[in-house]
Amino acid sequence: MAWSTPSARTTGDLITAAIWNQDVVDNSRFLHDRVRELWIPWTAYYGSGLSEGNVGDWRSVAVVNNSINHVVWFSFCVPSDFASLAGLHLLVAASTSTTYEYDVNTDYGASGETYNAHSGQAVNQTAALTANQYALLDLSGLVGSLSAGDFVGLNLSNSNGANAGTLHVLGLRLRYNRT
Amino acid sequence: MESILITSADAVWINAARLAEELESALGVRVAIRAEHERGILKQASISRADGLPLTDGQAAAARGVVAVHDPARPSAAEQTAREREAKLAAAQIRLAQADLDDLRRQVVEADSVEALREAALKLADMMMDMLAVR
Numbered sequence: 323m324a325w326s327t328p329s330a331r332t333t334g335d336l337i338t339a340a341i342w343n344q345d346v347v348d349n350s351r352f353l354h355d356r357v358r359e360l361w362i363p364w365t366a367y368y369g370s371g372l373s374e375g376n377v378g379d380w381r382s383v384a385v386v387n388n389s390i391n392h393v394v395w396f397s398f399c400v401p402s403d404f405a406s407l408a409g410l411h412l413l414v415a416a417s418t419s420t421t422y423e424y425d426v427n428t429d430y431g432a433s434g435e436t437y438n439a440h441s442g443q444a445v446n447q448t449a450a451l452t453a454n455q456y457a458l459l460d461l462s463g464l465v466g467s468l469s470a471g472d473f474v475g476l477n478l479s480n481s482n483g484a485n486a487g488t489l490h491v492l493g494l495r496l497r498y499n500r501t
Numbered sequence: 502m503e504s505i506l507i508t509s510a511d512a513v514w515i516n517a518a519r520l521a522e523e524l525e526s527a528l529g530v531r532v533a534i535r536a537e538h539e540r541g542i543l544k545q546a547s548i549s550r551a552d553g554l555p556l557t558d559g560q561a562a563a564a565r566g567v568v569a570v571h572d573p574a575r576p577s578a579a580e581q582t583a584r585e586r587e588a589k590l591a592a593a594q595i596r597l598a599q600a601d602l603d604d605l606r607r608q609v610v611e612a613d614s615v616e617a618l619r620e621a622a623l624k625l626a627d628m629m630m631d632m633l634a635v636r
Contacts, residue, residue: 440539447535
């Protein structure tokens with residue numbers, strides 16, 4: 323349903339059902355049904371030789387593909403108006419064109435649950451990346467039980483792959499449908 | 502087949518990193534795993550070849566055999582390395598917290614022999630290494 327910019331009405335204007343539905347009902351629906359987005363910057367990183375640096379005007383963590391235990395962490399809370407997941411993607415940019423190998427682990431749950439009430443693991447995933455281009459790694463399949471109010475911890479690490487390359491980790495994007 | 506799916510009927514829970522190592526060892530190819538657990542119970546996991554090629558019937562059968570004897574309590578090599586690194590880091594932090602800098606300074610200033618100075622220098626070097634480890 324597309325947005326229709328309502329016309330200003332004045333006293334005495336006839337408001338038909340069609341006008342009411344377009345201006346009020348359909349537009350309200352449009353506003354409600356838009357997919358919401360939450361941007362989550364990285365919060366911490368750890369690993370021998372792992373460092374943060376600049377990629378253009380971004381501040382990134384440079385995870386080296388064939389290194390050992392380079393880990394970048396994210397954490398966030400799922401908004402209270404979350405109804406269903408529309409997508410969870412990690413934004414990265416590779417320093418060289420390569421097939422990058424990575425692992426992702428996540429634990430999440432609500433207050434009162436154990437920290438790993440739900441967990442997702444992705445091991446030895448691959449992504450064909452082009453140098454210096456933004457790329458989104460799809461992590462949606464790891465958080466199938468996500469609910470409003472869940473607290474989420476997630477980390478990305480290199481999986482000691484064979485291909486040389488550096489992955490600039492930029493941030494995480496949650497897209498969701500509202501209640 | 503492209504991949505195999507396993508559920509809690511195959512394994513109550515898995516350590517995907519460890520299982521990937523076990524599968525690579527058994528199949529001779531690197532495998533990718535995606536797994537979801539709910540309250541400690543495996544919901545579903547998919548196992549495929551990391552190079553994108555399909556698993557052969559033989560590889561799929563072998564993979565199921567590996568899953569059947571998988572011990573998720575054993576850490577993966579990467580997890581073991583991370584644990585050892587964490588332990589070393591914690592030890593370095595403890596040593597630094599307990600370091601007596603005044604005493605070390607006194608040892609350097611009051612060293613009356615090459616041997617005493619050498620000992621103080623070595624202590625200083627150890628401290629520097631700890632500082633590098635925790636920076």
